Structures are given as C-alpha cells and as structure tokens.
Amino acid sequence: MEPKEVKDELAALLVSRLKFDPARAAEVTFDTPLPKGVDGSIGLDSLDFIELGIAIEERFGIVMDESQDLAEHFASVATLCRFIAERATQR
C-alpha cells in the first residue's frame, strides 16, 4: 500500500473508531504528531492508542507484537503510515 492510501484510511479510522469530527480528521497531514502534549498534535492518549491499535490490526490485517515498544511508530501520522505500509506489504 502507498503511504497516501494508508493516510486516508487512518483518517477514516480516526472518525469511525476514535470519534474525531470528519472535518478535523481531514485536516490531518503527514507531519501531524499523534500523542497528547506535543505541539500541534491531535491529542491521543493511552486509551486512544489502544483503540487505534485494534482498529489498525483489523483494517490492515497486521498483528502488533505487544512485547515490542511500538511508541516510536505512533509518534506522527508519517511514522504510523510507514509502519503500516511496511507490514502490510510483508504479507
């Protein structure tokens, strides 16, 4: 999958699973940070990341290895898209 496709799917998940306003989700760019407390981020906390993880597993058929620290992949839209795109092609 191309990162741009992944980004669009992610935006859809922000709406369907994380209850973001569609207008807000549409504004999200590759540079947008994800975690709460970071300037310009969409403000996701631990509960949001759990939900997002479930949604990504389901939508992209990826299995997340909980024994690994995946925090770096969830830093921004760009890192997350890369993470997903890499694993989605490995299947």
Next chain:
Amino acid sequence: MLKRVVVTGVGVVAAGLVGGGQTLTRWLAQVPSPPSDHAVDDTLLAALMDGVDARRASRVSRFTVAATRLSLADAGLDDAGAAGFVLGTEHGDLHSAIEFAEGFLRGGPSGVSALAFPNTVMNTMASAATIACAAHGPALTLNVRTVGGELAVARAAHTIASGRLDVALAGGVDVRNPTVDATLAELGDAEMRGEGATVLVLESLDHARARGASPCGEILGAAWRGLPARPNGVGHRAESRAIAAALAEAGLAGQAITWAYSSSSGDGPRDAWERALLVRALGSEITVASLARRFGQHAGLGALRVAAAAWSAGSGRLIDPPVDVAPGPGLVHGIARGGTHVALVVGPAPDGVAR
C-alpha cells in the same frame, strides 16, 4: 451536634432550561409554558465543555459536566477541591453500553471498542465531572429508579451535617434512550420520561459564611429509607419513616408543612402510593407540585425540585401548579418502585446570608 446545610449553587440542564442559579431564579419567577418535548438542546452546552474531552465524553457525561460547572460558577467556586461528589442516575450511560455491544455484534472481537468500554460503567459521568472540576473528595454514583437526584442530595447533605465534609456537589442525570423508551412503552409503562442534569453545591453554613457565599436555601432535614415492595413493584404501607425522620431532624411537626414537590411522573400506581404517603404524614390539605410533566422524569429532577423548593420556601409560590403557599419550609419527596424513598425538608436561605 449536626451542622446546618445550605445550598450555595445550582446548575441546571433540562428541556427549555439551561443555566445557573440566576437563570433558574428568573425562570422560576416567570415560568414559561412547558416545552413541546422533553429533549435538551445540546448546542447550549458547547460553551461549558472547555478542556473537556468532548470527543470521548458521551452525552450523559457532557450534561453532568455542564451542570457541575454551572453550579460551581453559581457558588463562586473555581474548582471543587476536596468537595465530595454524589450523583444519582437511573440508566447511566446506557447509550454507550448498547454501542459497545453492537460493536461486537457487528464486527466480532475486533469490532469491540476499548474507547467506549469505560463509559459502560455507571460512574463514568462522575468520573468526567470530577476530572473537569478537579474534585478529589469521595465521589459516589448512586443507582436507583426515579429518586436518584433526591437520594444524592440527601446522602450529601447528611455527610455535611455530620461534619465529614464542608462542601459537596450533589445531583442527578439521565438522558433519553430510544431503546429504553421503546421497551418501556411495550411494557405498558406510562411514565413521562425526559432528560437532563441538575447539580447543587451543598455547604455547611459555617463554611459558606466564612467565605462570604450567599445561600439560596437550606436543607433542614434529610432522610431516606426503604418501604416494603416487590422489586419494581408498588407497596401498600402509607407510613413513611423517611418523612418522619426528616421532619424530626428539622424540628418540625407534619402539620407545619403545607406543600411538597413530589416525584409524581404519570406512573399511576406509583403516583398513588406517593400521594398516600404524603397525605398520611402531612394531612389531606397538602398541596403537591410535580415537575415531571414539564421536564419528563429523569434523575436530575430530584435536585431541581430541591432548588425549586428553596425558592418556593422564600417566595411563597409553587410551580406546576402555580399556586401561592405560606413561605417557610416545604418537603421534597420521592419514592421509587421497589420502595426506596427519600424526604428532604427544604427551607429558605437562613436570615442574614440570603441572596
């Protein structure tokens, strides 16, 4: 020696009425005709959601936060601090429970929403409100049919009267739910249902005086008991120990009370039982008012009745029906199917500190 308990703040979210003490007082003084339906206009709450995770907060939690913030502002308090928080509810966040269940039924295990799960436990509204208002004292969510608001106010008033807390926020909340309405309609339940949240700030009189707060009323007596009844049933006993205990606490005889706000809501047998209890304790001349016809029954009404009673005790006017009564203490009473009943003797603000 029991401490005196006063009401120093009110926040109301109800059909056709959203605001704090001043809004309520203006409304009580010139009661408009009842709204056409029992739904709350959500757009009126937007300004009260600052800093609240509105994205994840369900409607019932937003109502609770709004009413809590309105009451704190009315009381002149920046945040709740060590205040207790007691919230009554009948259905909690049922909407989220249904949404959560349907996530699984539609999508299997990966359709289950971790986000919605915390909302399926009834203390989610109190959780949202205590976070929004930085309240660190004991937080209790009380579940009961019909009398959630009255029960919360009674428990909170007692906790202050006994000296355990100086300040407590107390009230109730429920939102309309189509599944509940449909199921109850099919069961032949005739109760008029509505939605909303009302939160009161209760305080010891000493504490209120010390910080220069102006009470709008006083809780002279508060008691709650159980009357024998089948679960979801209506009982037969007409003697209320709760009314007796509340009157005793207030140092008043039954004849001294000439008016009451009741939890009458269109549920015929339950309403009849309540009437029998009130007549037995206070005499057949008792004037009984009810707000359920106007707003629809929801747990917030019990607290709203207390605020209305405080105003009536001072002004000598009831609402629904709009009649004149002798100023002075009155009763707020509620009884649920199954027998939980609550009685509160409510008086005007103590002399010298009234608004």
Next chain:
Amino acid sequence: MTGRRGRTVVVTGLGAVSPFGTGVKAFWQGITAGACAIRPITLIETEGFRSRIAAEVPGAVGGSARRARADRLALTAASEALDDARLSAAERRDAALMVGAVGGGMLEVEAWYWKRWRGAREHPDAGRERPGAGRERPDAARATLPTSHADVLSWRLGLEGPRETVVAACSSGAASIAMAADLIADGVVPRALAGGADALTRICYMGFNALRLLDPEPCRPFDRERRGMSLGEGAAFLVLEDAESARARGATLYAELAGHAMTTDAFHVTSPHPEGHGMIGAMREALASAGAAPADVAYVNAHGTGTAQNDRIEARALRAVFGEGGVLVSSTKSMIGHTMAAAGSLEALATVLAMTHAVVPPTVHLTSPDPDVPFDCVPGVARAASLPAAMSNSFGFGGQNVTLLFRAC
C-alpha cells in the same frame, strides 16, 4: 490527630459466594490453601478473544432461575451474613442496606439482546415478536440495573432502613461498607448490611480484553513477569453494627471497622495518578480516622490486580505510607481474580477472616519478586501472623480509591 468519629462500628456477620463455592467457609478454605479458581470460561462465548479464563462461581448458584445471576449471588451471600449475625426480624427492619454493584443483571440482558440481534439478522422477516415474547422482557429489562440487587435483598430479607446502590467501578464493594459505617457511626441506624455483587458479563469480559488488561494465563500480582488481570465473579456481605448494640444482644464481634476513607484521583478515565496520590491519600485518611499509625497495621490486603501499572503504582503508594517492607501485603485476586463490584467486599471479608484466624492468605503465582515491590507479598503459602490491625484497599478503575481499616476486638 483526629480519632474516631461517633459510635464504634463492629462486624457481626459474614456471608459470601465466591469462585470457591457457596459460603464463607469454602472461601476461607480456598484462599488459605493457596488454590487458584481461575479457569476456562463456561458462562459466555470467548471465541476470538485473547484471554479466555476467569474465576467463575462453580455449580448452580442458589435461587430461582428466573432471577438474574448477580441477584442470586447477592441474595445467597446476604442471607448467610444475616443468619450469621443472628438478627431478629425487627432488627433486620431497622438495618440499612448498602450494595456495591456494577454489572447488575447485564449477563441476562446481554443474552436477550444477542439473541434478538442475531435472530433479526438471520430471519429479517421475523422482526415481529411472537405473541407472549414481551413477557420475557420484563425480567430482563427491569433486572438490568445495578439497583436491582438492593430491591431484591430488601424485599426478600425484610430490610427497611436506608437503602443505596453505589457504583464506584472496582471499589463498589468497599465503598458500600464505608457508606454503611458512616450511618452507624452517626447514629442514623444501629446496624447495616453492606457488600457487593457482580456476575461475569460479556461487556466486562470483552472490554478488559480490548484494553489488553487481561492475562491469557491466571494473573500474577506483584510478580516481575505479570501480564495483566484475571476476571472473577461473586458476592460478599458484612453485617456492621454499633458496638454497644451488638454487645447488648450478645452478638459475635469479628472485628472493629476502625477507620475508612474514600478519595478520587480525578486524573484519567482508565489510568490512576502515576504517583498514587489518591491511593496514598485514602490510606493516610483511613489511618487518621482510626487514630492509628502505619506501624500499627500488620497486613494490607492489596487491590493487586496483576496489571503492570496498578501493581507498580500501588507498591509505590504502599511504600510512601508504610515504608519499604513495613507491612505484609497479599493479593486475593491472585486466587479469585478481579470480582469487580464484589472485590471490595470479598477482600474485606478475607481481611477480617485473616485477623480472626491469625493467618494471612497468600499471593499465588508469585515466583519472581518484582524489585519495584519492596514488600513480603506472602508468596504461595498462607502465613500464620497475629494481626492487631489490617487494611483492605480497593483502587478502582479511573481513580476511585477506598481504604478500610480493621482492628481486632
């Protein structure tokens, strides 16, 4: 500092239904044997979920099959407690009733909802209910609410005092005991029945799975390798009484409920305050309300769910209050799982029994101690110990903290 407020509150009756079976005796035998009641789930479907075990109450739960399971658990435990306290009908009438509940009759309502939802999908034309189907719904629809237990208990057991159902997530069963104690201490009632009940529900099971908080294997509280909670179900009730009134009628006094406290983290819907401020506050206030010092407490029955986060923060809070190694600690959840609204009351029961028998129940599955938990957590085997005072903690989901402090009579 402040001493006791008002009347002395004592425990005069005990009742329970636990994953070890019906009765206080079965519960005590199970937890002192260090047995594990966490097994593959039978009550609900578990296909596709990561953790598929729980501590279910075994066998038939007494009472009419038309009643919700949680109502039956509550009724069985409450009946035992009242019988144990040997209260007359008149004494029951004056008793307050405080019930901690979360799920209510959700298990049965879920079954009805699942069936209706799936039936409509499989047979879209059968949307109309068959005649008489509405009659199934009254019990299901009305028994859903947590308040149902209190109404059933009052009706069946003849209780007419103040009645409340408190929903405080995982602290419900302890909050009810604290609320009852206040009414007795203040002289509102001479006695109370207080406790909690919860049956396994699909919502709870699926939710904790989704949050990744459940260990696929039985939980290992305080162990370095712990990976999450286990679920459980059950009910426990205590009869609490004004000490003078209890002595006058010749009641058995199990322990004094010397102090208690309730605080709220108001931090996050699912995570506790990272430094355990609310937990520390609850423990310190409970000690103060009893006029006790940390050194007086010999044993703490922990919340101890077995999640990485809870146990770490709880240990930190315990260290702040008691100092490293300053008290024996154990988690009953290691054996019966997290029984939700019943947890606070089953664990208060375990604490009272520990004091009366002078035996501390163990933490099982504890094989590699966690350096972040600087306490003797009584691994594997129950320990004989004289306990002049003991504490029971419930630190609920999202920061609802309740501490109960018991003292030997």
